[in-house]
Amino acid sequence: MTDTAPPPFETAPGLSGLKGVRHGFFGRKGGVSTGLYADLNAGAGSNDDPAAVAKNREIIRAAMGADALLSCHQIHSADVVHVTEAWDEDRPQADAMVTTMPGLGLCILTADCTPVLFADAEAGVIGAAHAGWKGALGGVLESTIASMTELGARPGRIHAAIGPTIGQASYEVGPEFRDTFLEASPTSEHLFISGQGDRYQFDLPAYCAASLVAMDIGHVANLDLDTCALEDGYFSNRRRNHRGEPDYGRNASVIVLTP
Numbered sequence: 001m002t003d004t005a006p007p008p009f010e011t012a013p014g015l016s017g018l019k020g021v022r023h024g025f026f027g028r029k030g031g032v033s034t035g036l037y038a039d040l041n042a043g044a045g046s047n048d049d050p051a052a053v054a055k056n057r058e059i060i061r062a063a064m065g066a067d068a069l070l071s072c073h074q075i076h077s078a079d080v081v082h083v084t085e086a087w088d089e090d091r092p093q094a095d096a097m098v099t100t101m102p103g104l105g106l107c108i109l110t111a112d113c114t115p116v117l118f119a120d121a122e123a124g125v126i127g128a129a130h131a132g133w134k135g136a137l138g139g140v141l142e143s144t145i146a147s148m149t150e151l152g153a154r155p156g157r158i159h160a161a162i163g164p165t166i167g168q169a170s171y172e173v174g175p176e177f178r179d180t181f182l183e184a185s186p187t188s189e190h191l192f193i194s195g196q197g198d199r200y201q202f203d204l205p206a207y208c209a210a211s212l213v214a215m216d217i218g219h220v221a222n223l224d225l226d227t228c229a230l231e232d233g234y235f236s237n238r239r240r241n242h243r244g245e246p247d248y249g250r251n252a253s254v255i256v257l258t259p
Contacts, residue, residue, distance in 0.1 A: 006063045012161030014219040018121040023255040025163040027233040031056040043109050043250025066105030066256045076134040080147040096129035096144040105256040111237040114165040114208050115253035120153035126255050141211050158217040163253045167226030168203035
């Protein structure tokens with residue numbers, strides 16, 4: 001356990017009322033990291049002090065009441081891991097996790113990409129996905145639902161929540177991005193609005209929400225929190241790029257089955 005006060009975190013409608021499920025979307029407040037990583041950097045892939053990251057992850061684990069806090073080596077894929085036990089340093093390469101095991105905290109790390117948490121409380125199946133634009137377009141959300149279904153979940157009972165992610169007003173892209181995206185998803189044209197010059201503003205969370213709705217799952221919630229715009233609350237890679245900073249912290253989104 002940790003003697004640090006629990007950090008603040010957001011919860012989502014739908015998931016909050018499910019029996020036997022606990023979840024939280026954590027930002028940058030309530031940890032021990034300093035400088036660029038202040039305070040609650042949960043990303044072992046950053047250049048932060050590993051001891052500080054480990055402490056931050058322990059703070060998050062304790063806040064969720066989990067026995068272990070598990071994150072993958074995220075690679076912007078549609079790959080899903082069926083988690084049956086905790087792992088140590090050798091993290092699997094994947095962008096989503098599913099489990100039926102109580103106490104295993106599934107932790108997605110983001111700094112603008114879209115974290116999505118899932119639960120079918122009746123079946124006792126939870127999932128978590130990291131959906132950047134490549135993963136979302138490549139089917140990571142669909143793969144997560146399919147993997148949950150294999151474990152006994154039913155799409156109509158699944159509640160999903162989209163956590164803090166880059167908002168459309170902050171997500172400027174070029175015409176090449178738009179062309180690439182629309183080639184794979186022609187019905188997504190309405191998610192691009194004109195910006196300055198030849199630029200567009202893309203709505204990634206809306207794309208994720210539409211993908212979830214298309215799968216006829218029971219409930220979809222979107223926290224509508226823009227990681228890039230909300231500097232005091234969240235880490236953001238896009239904001240880091242604007243400022244020319246050398247690195248950035250990661251936000252944690254966690255879901256766990258309780259005994």
